[in-house]
Amino acid sequence: MWCTSCALAIEGVLTRLPGVVDASVHYPTATVWVKGAPNAVELTALAPVVKRLGYRLSELEAVENAHERLELESRYLTLRLLVGAVFGMWTMLASLLIYVGALPNASIEQVVAWISGAFSMPVVLYSGLPFYRAGWRTLLAKRPGMDVLVSLGVISAVIVSIGLLWRGSAEVYFDTAVMLIVLLLAGRLVETLCRHRGLKALDALALPNVMISAWQKGVWVLLPVNEVAEGMRIKLTPGELVALDGILDAPGWIDTASLTGESLPRHFNAGQKVYAGYRYLGATPLVMQVTAEVGKRRLDRLRDEMRRYQAQKGELQKLADRFAAWLSPLALLLSLVTLFGALLFGVGWENALVRALSVLVVACPCAVGLAVPLASLAGSGQAMQQGIVLRDPAALETLARIRSVVLDKTGTLTTGSHAVLHWQARDGIDENTLQHKLTSAVSGSEHPLAQALARWSGGQDQQRSPLKIGVEEFPGEGRRVRLTSGEWLMVGSASWLSRQHIIVPSQAEDAALSFASQVMLADESGWLATLYLTDQPVDDAEPSVKHLLASGYLVAMISGDRQGAVSWLGERVGLPREACYAQRSPEAKARLLQALPSPTLFVGDGLNDTLSLAAADVGIAPLSASEPAREGASAQLMTPGISGVVKLLSIAKRTRRIMGQNLFFSALYNTLALGVVVIMAIPPLIAVIAMAISSLSVTLNTARLAWSELDQ
Structure with a gap:
């Protein structure tokens, strides 16, 4: 597919198939989402239908392939736009010399008109080719869009101009054809580049291709993550990102925030399942057994669901599609009515064709196309x-x-980090004494709550941290510290301190702070303090x-x-x-x-x-x-x-108001211009100028958005 018109053509054919309830084609990822009876949505049933339009339907495209495809399409459009700009410039210059009467006589005007036509041919035959192809395919799918109008406008302008040249007239319309192609090619290129950027969201869900330490044939070997199969045992090193889903062989601290959003790491026991995207925070290597290889991980399933959400269209896109569905047939009908009406009233073939061409040019909704993007850009x-x-x-x-x-x-x-919200201590313990003892108890710990306590007590300053002769860790519960002075301290949960035969007084249990993470400190005299920590807004x-x-x-x-x-x-x-x-x-x-x-x-x-x-x-x-x-x-x-x-x-609401006004102005232009051009003869150049004036009105109205103040 080269553009969204191709996507609409495929979508139109698929929605008409028996058994298909709904279909949506997502151009950036080259994905079709189909809903219907099981036999109606199989690849073997859909592929032949799509092939008749000139496309190929296959299994779900990899994100990497979508990137490569859009890179090629961007270069493809850039080359055609470059050809259109270079040759179109000379076409426009030649036409301008004729229009302003800058040439000395009719013979030279005739020569310059032929030159204008010659320079327009690369633009018409090469740069405009994608529009003709997409227009033909959308006609086959009975879903004609703007490509049909553009194609007919370009072809009609060229045919009429060649006929005029053949009769010796220099009033040609090659510049009209060139202008339509170049302007719309530029728009398609910008659209493709924006869609390409949108694929990065899917890239971000992909974990890097790393080397995994796996147990194979009695030894630990390094294997690419793609070669690690379900059932194999792999080794996790401290701080390593878990690359595969699996079951732990031993307990360890795991940061699960990437998938659960939990603000604190969790202590996993042996036999518990971990998922790719977690991070191992332990101090020693940990072994786990793989339960899901690359492509079958929970993260891969999330990625596939994200693609499914992207493939379904929103209401605005559906409205735009319906607008395109009736605009093109209406413009074609008016063009034919103008042609035959002019002939019935005795107008010659030449003037009748020019009038019909003017209708096609006026009907091209350039202002409608600018109404929303310009306001979006200003917003x-x-x-x-x-x-x-x-x-x-x-x-x-x-x-x-x-x-x-x-x-x-x-x-x-x-903020994503914990802070001490409240503390209470036994009689005779002031804040300085508590902070000093707390520094001794938590310094050197990797636990996030211990690090938050260290920040509050100043324990991150190594000079304030007393020397310890022994530290005994109880993962997920607490730690016991013995100092060089012979004093010992315990810090941890209330349940753990109770099991250590520490009596926790009832006043230390504050029900009003049950939402907070509770940490208790004890020394040789028993319970010392309770501290409450929470993630602050x-x-x-x-x-x-x-x-x-x-x-x-x-x-x-x-x-x-x-x-x-x-x-x-x-x-x-x-x-x-x-x-x-x-x-x-x-x-x-x-x-x-x-x-x-x-x-x-x-x-x-x-x-x-x-x-x-x-x-x-x-x-x-x-x-x-x-x-x-x-x-x-x-x-x-x-x-x-x-x-x-x-x-x-607030910005969005004001931007949408501008969008509505722009659409009203552009719709008013199309209505009045079509009415005028059907009634009286208007040269195609004047129709193009009218399009420019309509676009200018949309542009000036959009400028008000940038000038106005943001609502407070």
Whole structure:
């Protein structure tokens, strides 16, 4: 496929097949999504139908192949545009000399007219070829689009011009044909480059091709990850990214944030399952047995689901397709009515053909084509000034109609790191004494909560950390430290301290802080202190959420974290408890998101959010987002916090108003121009100038968006 017209042609044929309920062709990934009876959607049933149109249908294309295909299409379009620009320049120059009367006599005008035609031939025969091919295929599929209009306009302009030259007239229309081809080729090239960039979201879900240490024939050997099969045993080194799904042979600390969104690493026991994308945080190598090889991992399934979401079209695209479906037949009908009507009223063949050509040129919806992209570009420029990067300017259309705003928790509404929220200690222990003892207990620990305690107590300063003669670790529970002074300290969970025969007083159990992570400290005298830690909300979380609620949006928070932490954060930022959803997997997040009133907006920062970013109508990644989340989102915030979401929604509403006005102006132009050109004779050049004036009105109206102030 070379353009979206090809995709529409295939889609039109497939939707008419018996047993097929719905079909959607996604051009960037060359993917067709078909819904229907099992025998109707098999490759053997669909491929012959598509082949008759001149295309080839095969198994699902790899993302790497889609990149290569779009690279080729970009070079293909660039070459044709270059030919069109170089030769078209001379065509336009020759035509201009004739139009302004700069030539001394009719004989020289005739020669220059032939030169104009000669220079237009490479443009018409080479640069315009894709339009003719796509137009023919869409006609075969009974889904004619703009390519049909462009093809007929170009061919008619050339035929009429050659006829005029043959009769000795210098009033030719080769420049009309050239202008149509070059302008539309430029638009197709920009569209292809934008679609190419959109594929990066799928790239980000692919783990790197690394070498894996695998147990084979009694020895550990390094194998490419693609060669590691299900059932093999592999070794994980400290800090290594888990590349395959598997079951652990021994316990260890695992960072699961990439897929679950949990703010803290988890301690996995032997026999528990881990997934590709997790990261091993232990201090010694760990062995696991592979349960899913490359292509069958949970991450691979997420990637396939993301492609499925992309292949289905949104309402705006469907409206655009319906618009194209009736515009081209109407323009063709009016052109034929003009031709035969002029002949009936005694107009000669030459003038009748020129009138029909003018109708085709006027009917080409150039202003309609500019109405939305220009406003999107102006809106994205204003968003950039507010610290928001729009990777897909077309998303502004959907953002203006958003009904549901869904926020991730960790890293989106929160800073992503824990801090001490509250502490209480036994009588006689002040803050300085507590911090000194805490420094001794937690320094050197790799546990995230211990590191947060070290930051609060100053334990990251090695000079403040007393010498220890012994450290005994209890993974997932606590640690015992013996100092050179002979003193010992214990830090860990309340249940672990109880098993160590430490009496925890009831006043240390604070029910109001049950949402927070609780850590206790004890010494030789017993319980010493209880500290409560939590992931703190970003500074602008509360005012932003309240502004969204006041604006009428349905606002929800969906997280993989535990219920207590999610409920507490929801209360802090102003969300009701029923709008806070906890312990949701990536798949459950996407399903819940789709159940909310649409269009939906999702804001998330992790690898576990990529499926939700694809399932939502629009996805936004905050400043601290991971690479996969940034690539999967339509927009990215370049400033801390989520206030950029509020600003972007305001910009989108104003942009959509401009889009509506532009569409009204362009529709008014088409209606009036078509009416005038049917009634009276208008040269094709005047029709082209009228198109330019219409485009200029759209451009000036769009400029108001950049001049106006952002609503506060």
